[in-house]
Amino acid sequence: MSETYPLVQQDDIPALTFTLKEALRSPLKIRERHEKLIQAARRGKLFFQKTNLVFETEQGPHQVNANICETTDRYVVLPGGITIPVISITEVYSEKSI
Numbered sequence: 001m002s003e004t005y006p007l008v009q010q011d012d013i014p015a016l017t018f019t020l021k022e023a024l025r026s027p028l029k030i031r032e033r034h035e036k037l038i039q040a041a042r043r044g045k046l047f048f049q050k051t052n053l054v055f056e057t058e059q060g061p062h063q064v065n066a067n068i069c070e071t072t073d074r075y076v077v078l079p080g081g082i083t084i085p086v087i088s089i090t091e092v093y094s095e096k097s098i
Helices: 009-013 027-047
Strands: 051-057 060-066 073-079 081-086 089-093
Touching: 009 060, 009 081, 027 051, 027 089
Parallel strands: none
Antiparallel strands: 051 060, 051 089, 073 081
């Protein structure tokens, strides 16, 4: 993680406008993101561990530190049914590893 992006609260995410194009260019990076999201969802369910997500919006890049409840091919689901489109996510990382 080389840059710091504005941290948004989970409850503020629905007010953001997400970009409608793929944020990553490399097929390898897209596959890595998918694998990291699956691992983050498992950690969220089993250990209640939060994950940092950096994502692109029309207002610029933002990040959130949240527990991932589920991930699908199209969306990441956070508590309260809040969703983030997978194509807008550029980074997935955890402060501590298990």
